[in-house]
Amino acid sequence: MRRQGKPRGRLRSGLARLTAPQQFLLAGSFLIPLGSFAVLPFMSVLLHRQLGMGLGAVGIVLAVASLTQFSGGVAGAALAERIGLRRTMLLALGIRTAGFACFLPGPHHPAAAVTALFLVSVGAALYLPANKGYLIHRADEEQRPLLLSASSSALNAGIALGPLAAAPFVLSASAGLFTAVTVLFAAITAGHALLPAEAPDPGAADRTMGTGRERAFAGLAGLPFAATVLSLYVFMFFQHYLALYAVPRTSTTYYGLVLALYALLLVVAQPLLADRIAGLSYARALWFGFGAMTCGMATLAIGGHVAILLGSLLICLGEIVLFFKNDLEALARSPRAPAVVFGRQRLAAGIGAFASGVAGGEGYQLAERTGRPGLFWVAVAAQCALLPLLLVTLVRRRRQRRPSAVTARDR
Template identity: 45%
Template sequence: MAAPATPRAAADTSRWPAPRGRAFTRAQWAVLIGGFLVNVGSFSIYPYLAVLLRERLDVGMAQVGVVLGAATLVQFASAPATAAVAERIGLKRSLVAALLLYSLGGAAFLAGQRVPVLTVAGLLLISGGGSLYSPAYRSYLVHDVGDEHRPRLVSAGNAAGNLGIAVGPVVGALFVHRPAVMFAAVTTVYAGVALGHVFLRRERRVADAPPVEPFRRMLHGVAVLPFVVTAVSFYVHMQFYQYLSSYAQGRMATLLFGAAMMGYSLGLVVVQPLVAERVGRMSYPAAVAIGFGALATGMAAFAGGNGPAVVGGVAAISVGSAVLFLKNDLEALAGSRRSATVAFGQQRLAVGVGSFLSGVAGGSVYGAFERGGFLPGFWLVVAAQCVVLPVLVLTVGRWLGRRPAQDDL
């Protein structure tokens, strides 16, 4: 005899899946295309920001670092707050508002040729737009769908964004010597996507949605273990992203390195949707083992210090990241007592925490090995951390899970 349906299961039957024969609704397609275009625009600018700020502001790299650090702080530290805003005003309105901030930022970059300080304003506006856009974008894709559809939709959102990250620097390189044309084009893209999103279907209220809580409780209900694992994931991952370019100089052709890094992003685009359903069914410890195992393999390969070793290492990290980043988000959604919007905002804060720790600790360790004349040893240390840290986190998490239940953060 079949068990009676639970209230949650009964609610799932009323949700709006994609029409038969289609993977996504029209609204989801529009948001996915928008996410791709936004990242093409943003990442056509980001790789050249340090040079641009230095030229326009006529300052040293220390001052440039302060500006970039402030922009990173705006993007990640404010994510729980902007997610809470999106939860209140709605996802469609948040997407449009974020794209207006992006558009104003692009216009400020364009005007910064004559008034250099507007370049800083443009960077902060785009960072603020990203902080609001990211949780609303990802939450819109999974809004009002059953849990079984989440792996496919989260991976599709990530794939669209990563494809934009891969294409953006190439587009930027075409216009790097014509910044006015680049900023005008980027602003037009942002404004066009904003206009398109005005016509999105407004999300409906879900009957069993978690209650909206006060701003002071923006971190309440966080899924602690996925938050910590995400922070650790980006702590080790960003050491690859931040320091490999410096390490690769003189060890491999610049063109080969650029192709490898583009391959990294394209690998995420291809691999994550292919493994999404399997990752969704996989246990968290298994996904953590596969993800960090691939990261450890890739970091250790970098110690080889030549082109093939670096390319192989990047490929391994691409596969590991595809599994690990997706499972972290799925576990956060499953374990959070808040809306998907707030859960994604909390995850973005975890990314910021890990990235910050990577910059502080990783830079010091890299510098120590550089001064000691044995840079390959840096990657072996990072590889060891990929093995030790997740074991430590999961062990502590399992121990805490056996304790009497207490209120989360």
């Protein structure tokens, strides 16, 4: 039975038990997105304004780079299984460092900038599954929620601070900024070289099943994979189109404040709620997470300062619960190594984000043409409410067809 107590007390005791490699990786979980997001959010500006690429070409480049970063997680997981977690992280960081170095001539050479972007995306795809796998390697089940939530909080803090730190320099002193980021990644790579190689996992051989295509999908946790696709699908509407909706109705300053409060809630709440979320049944976590998303999207439709802030914070709660619980459940339900599970979760996220991008542009444009863009958020809220019901119905029908495969955990 899970120990009860104050979340802060459990958090402090859990942090005190972290090993030196785990502490280093958590620090890296902050520094890596800090450096990355000092550059990546400004890519559209760099490619369009400084290099003269058309917006259509810019959109294609960014879409393909994003898809590479997400779907490449499967390749990163397979590589980690073959050569090891530490070696995969080193290779990925080497590629990523080379990518940021290619940004140095980027402001004057489109080919160099596009090459740099894809190298950075490939490096991220290879790194993330191995990083999470190493972080929880040989950790007991009770410690995993703390490690994953702390890593996510550090990552979100870096994402929030990176653009703020780089904004004054990205156009006026871009060469200096790219040099600083390259040096930062070179130092992080050197630090990873000092990490001990992970101890062999005695059960790894038993979890490696089949060959080729069979092995790639063996042991797939179907429900968490599908729920992750759905979670990212509905969430990315918010991620992509909130600025277009919020800025004309408030101001850029207020929109920045909303993003700052959103990031603060992510950073603070995830570790504090990790133990409670881990203790929820998967069904309750899905209902709570998608319920918060539904309420948040519907609140955005009202418009105005209060509604935009409240809707965003409700969506933040949904993100905390869904993204975290989906990963935990995928780990628990799959017999494969953690790096493989995280690679598949990245693939699921990429599928959801891609589908959202395809549907969202036309949907938001249609809502704007009607003169009632709030209808876009009503439509998204309806999807948040109805698509999980459809998913649950499909899962139940599948269980009824194969009753012998239903486990006590699935019930």
